Amino acid sequence: MKEDQAGLIARRDVLKVAFGLWGVLCAAPVLGMILQYITPVAAKAGLRQTTLVGQSGDFAQGTVRIVRVNKDPVLLIHTPGGQFRALSARCTHLGCVVQYQETPVPHFGCNCHGSQFDMNGINISGPAPRPLPPYQVILNGSSVYLTRV
Amino acid sequence: MSSSHIRVWLSERLPLNATETFLAAKEVPRHRHSFWYYFGGMTLFFFCVQLVTGILLSLYYQPAPEHAYESIRTIVNETPHGWLIRSLHAWSAHLMVAMLFIHMFSVFLMKAYRRPRELMWLSGVALLVLVLGFGFTGYLLPWDTKAYFATLIGTEVPKSVPLLGRWGVSLVKGAESVGEATLTRMYSLHVIVLPLIGLLVVAFHVLLNQFSGVSVPAGTVVKRRPIAFFPDFAYRDFIAWIVGFAVLLALSTLIPRDLGDKADPMASAPPGMKPEWYFLPLYQTLRMIPATVFTIDGELIVNAAVGALIALWVLIPFIDRRSARGLKSPLFTAIGVVIIVYIAGSILAGYFT
Numbered sequence: 001m002k003e004d005q006a007g008l009i010a011r012r013d014v015l016k017v018a019f020g021l022w023g024v025l026c027a028a029p030v031l032g033m034i035l036q037y038i039t040p041v042a043a044k045a046g047l048r049q050t051t052l053v054g055q056s057g058d059f060a061q062g063t064v065r066i067v068r069v070n071k072d073p074v075l076l077i078h079t080p081g082g083q084f085r086a087l088s089a090r091c092t093h094l095g096c097v098v099q100y101q102e103t104p105v106p107h108f109g110c111n112c113h114g115s116q117f118d119m120n121g122i123n124i125s126g127p128a129p130r131p132l133p134p135y136q137v138i139l140n141g142s143s144v145y146l147t148r149v
Numbered sequence: 150m151s152s153s154h155i156r157v158w159l160s161e162r163l164p165l166n167a168t169e170t171f172l173a174a175k176e177v178p179r180h181r182h183s184f185w186y187y188f189g190g191m192t193l194f195f196f197c198v199q200l201v202t203g204i205l206l207s208l209y210y211q212p213a214p215e216h217a218y219e220s221i222r223t224i225v226n227e228t229p230h231g232w233l234i235r236s237l238h239a240w241s242a243h244l245m246v247a248m249l250f251i252h253m254f255s256v257f258l259m260k261a262y263r264r265p266r267e268l269m270w271l272s273g274v275a276l277l278v279l280v281l282g283f284g285f286t287g288y289l290l291p292w293d294t295k296a297y298f299a300t301l302i303g304t305e306v307p308k309s310v311p312l313l314g315r316w317g318v319s320l321v322k323g324a325e326s327v328g329e330a331t332l333t334r335m336y337s338l339h340v341i342v343l344p345l346i347g348l349l350v351v352a353f354h355v356l357l358n359q360f361s362g363v364s365v366p367a368g369t370v371v372k373r374r375p376i377a378f379f380p381d382f383a384y385r386d387f388i389a390w391i392v393g394f395a396v397l398l399a400l401s402t403l404i405p406r407d408l409g410d411k412a413d414p415m416a417s418a419p420p421g422m423k424p425e426w427y428f429l430p431l432y433q434t435l436r437m438i439p440a441t442v443f444t445i446d447g448e449l450i451v452n453a454a455v456g457a458l459i460a461l462w463v464l465i466p467f468i469d470r471r472s473a474r475g476l477k478s479p480l481f482t483a484i485g486v487v488i489i490v491y492i493a494g495s496i497l498a499g500y501f502t
Contacts, residue, residue, distance in 0.1 A: 039316070040323045040330060066415055071326055073415045089417075093440070094305040094448075095326075096298055099417035111418040112302055113436055127447055129440040 050138065050147040056084075057142060064100040069146050073097050074135050075108065076146070077119065086135035086146050087121040093128040108132065171359070176375035177382040178365045185255035186363060188248050190386040191393050195245035196351065198397065199283070202238035203340065210290065212336035214329050217292035218411040225408060236401035242284060244397060246427045249280055250492075257485045261364035262465055263472040269361060270466050272354040274459075279347045284425060286339040289332060297412030299424050300335070301327050306435065309448040310456075326414070368477050429499035430492050431455070436499075458488075 053067040053076060062080040066073045066089050073089035075098070087108075089097050096112035107124070108117040115126030122131045138145040159165055177186060209228055211220040224231035253273060256262060262270035289300040304322050308314045321338075323330025363378075365371055376382055424432050434454070438447040471478040 038320055040319050066417075068415055071328060071414070094302040094435075096301060096418040097414075097416060111420045111422060112298065123440070127435070127438065127440045129446060 050145045053144050053146050055142045056139065056144055059084075059144070066097070067146070069135065069148070074146055075100070075132070076137075076144070084137040084139065084144065085120075086137050087117075087132040088135065089132070091115050091128055092123065092130040092132065093126070098132070172379045173377065175359055175362060175378035177363050177378055178371050178375045179373040180365065180369050180371045182255075182259060182366055182369060185251075185259065186382075187386065187389045188252035188255060189358075191389055192245055192248040192252050193351065193355070194390040194393055195241045195248060195397070196347070198237060198241040198394075199245060200344065202234050202241065203344075205234050206238055207340055210336075212290070212333050214292055214332055214412075217290060217332060218408075221291045221293075221408055232405055233401060236405040237397060239406040240400045240404075241397055242287065243425075244393065244400075246280055246284060248393075249277060250427075253277060254485060254489055256364075257465070258482060259364065259366035260469065260472040260478055260481070261366070263364075263367070263469065263475075264466070266357070266361050266364060267466040269354060269357045271463065272350050272357065274463055275350050276347070276354060278459075279343055279350065281427065283339065283343050283347070284427060286335045286343065288425070289327075289335045290339065291408060292332065292412050293409035294412050294416070294419055295409050295422060297327060297414065298418040298422055299428075300331065303424070303428070304331070306431070306448060307452060309446055310452050311449075314452070328414070367472060367475050423499060426496050426500065430495040433495035433499040 049070060051069045053069065053074075056078075059065055059076060059078040061078050061082055063078055065076050065078075067076050068074070075087045075089045077085040077087070079085065089108075091098050091110040091112065093110065093113055093115050096110050098108040098110045098115075098117065101107055101109045106119055108119075108121070109115070110126065110128065113127050115128035116124050117128065117132050118124050120131075121134065123129070134149050135146045136149050138147065156165070177183070206224065209220055209224045209231070211217060221235070224235055226232075228234075256270070256273065285300075285303055288303075289296050304318050304327065308318050310317070321331070321334060323334045423429065431451070434451055435448070438451055440447050442450055465481070466473070469478050469481045472481065
C-alpha cells in the first residue's frame with residue numbers, strides 16, 4: 001500500500017482493499033453453495049440395507065451367480081457342500097466386475113488388468129491390493145438375503 | 150450494396166483498420182523445421198470439426214442410461230447421415246489428439262516455450278488436459294460395454310490421490326458407482342463446461358501467438374525471408390486442413406465407428422478390453438506396476454508419477470534456463486525424446502499385447 005509523506009495510508013488504497021475483501025466475502029458463500037450442490041449426497045441409507053436376491057432353490061449347488069445388491073454386483077456362491085457365501089464382484093484394483101473361471105482351478109478373474117482371487121475372495125495374483133469384500137448371507141426359510149458386512 | 154460500402158459501414162462501427170494492421174504484423178519464418186508449424190492449425194481445425202459434429206449429435210442424443218445407447222443407435226441407423234456425423238466426431242477426436250501431440254512435442258523439441266512464450270506453453274498444457282478431458286467425458290456417452298468399463302476404471306484410478314482424490318472422483322461420478330448421475334455429469338462436462346473453457350483457452354492461445362509471433366528454434370539459421378501469416382501462410386494452412394479433412398472423411402467412411410453391446414453393470418468386463426490409444430500409456434503403466442511397491446500402493450505411485458510429469462511439463466519453460474538464453478538445450482531434448490519413446494512404446498505394447 002502506498003504511504004504519503006506523513007506515513008499515512010491513502011484512503012483510496014484502504015477502500016480498494018476493503019472492496020477486495022468484500023468481494024471475497026460475497027464470493028465465498030456462493031462458491032460454497034455451488035460446491036455443496038455438486039458434491040453427491042452419499043446413499044447412506046442403502047449401504048447396509050438387506051436385499052432379497054432370490055430363493056435358495058434358484059441357486060444350484062456348486063454354482064456361482066452374480067446378483068444385484070443396491071446397484072452393486074455380488075458373487076453368490078452355493079458351495080457343493082450346500083453352504084452359501086457372498087463376495088463383492090467388484091475387483092479391488094479398479095472396480096471391474098470379476099468373473100468366475102473354472103480352469104485351471106476354480107477362481108475369480110478380472111479381465112481388466114488380470115487380477116485373480118481364490119474362491120474365498122483372497123487376492124492371489126495381479127495388481128488387486130485387497131481381497132474381495134464379503135457380504136453376509138441371511139437365509140430366512142428358503143429366501144436368500146444379502147447385506148454388506 | 151457493394152463490398153466497399155459494407156466495408157465503410159463496418160469501419161464506422163468496428164476497428165477494422167486496427168485489426169488488419171494487428172493481423173498483418175504476424176510473419177512465419179521459413180527454415181528447415183517450418184513444416185511443424187502446420188500442426189497447431191490442424192489441431193484447431195479438428196477442434197472445429199468436433200464442435201460442429203458435437204452440436205449435430207446433441208440434437209438426438211439422450212443422456213440417460215435407459216436411452217443413451219438407443220439414441221446412439223437411432224443416430225447411426227435411422228437419422229439421415231447420422232452414422233457419418235458420429236464417425237466424423239469420433240475420428241476427428243482421434244486426429245485432434247494426434248495433431249495436438251505432434252504440435253506439443255514439436256514445440257517442445259524446438260524449445261518454442263522459451264521466453265517470452267511461457268504463457269503460450271502454459272495455455273497449451275491446459276489445452277492438452279482439456280482435450281484429454283474431452284476424450285474421457287465423451288467416452289461414456291454411448292453407454293456401451295467398452296464405454297462403461299473404461300469409465301469405471303478411469304474414475305477409480307485417481308481415488309488414491311491423497312485428500313482430494315476420492316472427493317474429486319465423487320464429483321465426476323455423482324454416485325458411488327458409475328450410473329445415471331455419472332452419465333449426466335459427463336454429458337454436462339463434455340458439452341458445456343469443457344467447450345466453454347476450451348474456447349476461452351484456445352482464443353487466449355491463438356491471441357498470444359499473434360502477440361509473440363512464431364518462434365524460430367534456437368540455433369536454427371534462417372536464410373529466407375519470412376512470409377506474412379495473412380494471407381500467405383493462412384492459404385497454406387487451409388490446404389493442410391483440406392488434406393486433414395480428406396483423411397478424416399476417408400477414415401470415417403471406410404472404418405465407421407462401431408457401437409458395442411449395451412452396457413450391463415452386472416456383467417464382467419469383456420476380455421482384452423483396452424482404452425483409447427491416448428490413454429494406453431497410463432493403462433500400460435497401471436498394468437506393469439505391482440499392487441504395492443515397498444508397502445506403497447501401486448496406484449498411488451502411478452498417480453504421483455503422473456502428477457510429477459504434469460508439474461514438470463508445466464514448469465519446463467522456467468527450469469530450462471539455457472533455452473531461455475537462446476542456447477541449445479540438449480538435456481531437455483533428451484527428456485523430450487525419452488518421454489516420446491515411452492509414450493510410443495507403451496502405446497505399441499498396449500496395442501499388441
